[in-house]
Amino acid sequence: EVQLLESGGGLVQPGGSLRLSCAASGFTFSSCAMSWVRQTPGKGLEWVSPISRSGATTYYADSVQGRFTVSRDNSKNTLYLQMNDLRAEDTAVYYCAKADGYNLWRPLDCWGQGTLVTVSS
Amino acid sequence: QSALTQPASVSGSPGQSITISCTGTSSDVGGYNYVSWYQQHPGKAPKLMIYDVTERPSGVSNRFSGSKSGNTASLTISGLQAEDEADYYCTSYRGSATSVFGTGTKVTVL
Numbered sequence: 001e002v003q004l005l006e007s008g009g010g011l012v013q014p015g016g017s018l019r020l021s022c023a024a025s026g027f028t029f030s031s032c033a034m035s036w037v038r039q040t041p042g043k044g045l046e047w048v049s050p051i052s053r054s055g056a057t058t059y060y061a062d063s064v065q066g067r068f069t070v071s072r073d074n075s076k077n078t079l080y081l082q083m084n085d086l087r088a089e090d091t092a093v094y095y096c097a098k099a100d101g102y103n104l105w106r107p108l109d110c111w112g113q114g115t116l117v118t119v120s121s
Numbered sequence: 122q123s124a125l126t127q128p129a130s131v132s133g134s135p136g137q138s139i140t141i142s143c144t145g146t147s148s149d150v151g152g153y154n155y156v157s158w159y160q161q162h163p164g165k166a167p168k169l170m171i172y173d174v175t176e177r178p179s180g181v182s183n184r185f186s187g188s189k190s191g192n193t194a195s196l197t198i199s200g201l202q203a204e205d206e207a208d209y210y211c212t213s214y215r216g217s218a219t220s221v222f223g224t225g226t227k228v229t230v231l
Contacts (some may be wrong), residue, residue: 037167044124045159045167045210059218094178095166105214107157107172114166 002110006097010082016086016119022096022112030054030074033099035108036081038092040048045082048094049081050104057104064090074109084120093117125150125211125223132229138140138199141226143211144192149221151192158196162207171196186216198228207231215220 008020020036036048049070050059055081065107069082093116097108126144133139143150143158150156156174159167169178171187174194184199194213198205207214 044225045212047212047220050220061219100169100172104218105155105220107158107169107212108167109169109172109178111168112164121146 002098002099004110006094006096006112006113008117009011009094009117011120012086013119013121014119017073017082017084018086018117020081020083020094020115020117022081024077024079024096024098027098027110029072029077031102033102033104033106034072034079035097035099035104036079037071037097037108037111038090039095039114040089040092046092047114050099051079052104054104059104083117086117088119091117091119123221125213125221127209127211127223127226129224130229133198133201134231135203137201139201139228141196141198141211141228142165143194143196143213143223145157145194145213146199147190149192149213149215150189150194152190152216153214156187156189156194157212158185159210159212161210164177167210169192169218174175181192201230203230 005023035050051070055072067085093114094110095114098110099106100109161167165208
């Protein structure tokens with residue numbers, strides 16, 4: 001069974017940093033592109049960042065470009081999202097999700113349960 | 122990065138069919154056959170229901186179907202059931218290494 005388990009969310013002050021992790025199991029992690037997607041409270045979904053299966057190719061939403069960094073450790077089957085210079089508008093539930101193949105833009109066929117990030121003083 | 126446009130809400134009675142629209146532009150929905158639909162129940166993670174406009178993942182009921190005409194994609198739920206009450210989001214590749222979600226539609230089963 002494919003499983004994705006996020007961790008690392010919490011309360012952080014504006015300007016602070018957090019590192020999210022996503023532990024994957026039940027599939028060949030190194031064969032699949034992965035993505036982070038966030039959902040603001042009571043609102044919609046927003047692509048944050050996809051990453052290729054090797055980690056060599058990454059993209060970012062304009063809203064997080066230059067502040068967030070996505071990475072992965074295929075030896076540990078783990079996806080990461082380093083978030084710096086956090087702002088109130090980054091408050092959201094962050095999901096990691098698996099693409100149904102190696103292409104970054106393939107549909108996301110499995111999602112974690114999400115981890116809540118709250119940016120507030 | 123403006124979102125794709127969906128109706129805020131759609132409702133129907135059990136057994137009826139409903140259709141949710143997802144309107145974009147020729148740069149996203151109209152330009153690629155990479156439209157997907159996700160179902161999200163309250164407090165739960167999204168679930169993939171349709172991909173590549175019309176394809177259904179294994180395990181998804183054949184009551185769910187997708188289509189596209191021009192810059193508008195659609196998700197149809199036939200034989201509406203109580204368990205279908207949820208939020209639905211479309212998404213499309215937009216080129217230039219970006220992808221965009223729709224604004225979301227709340228489906229209510231009357």
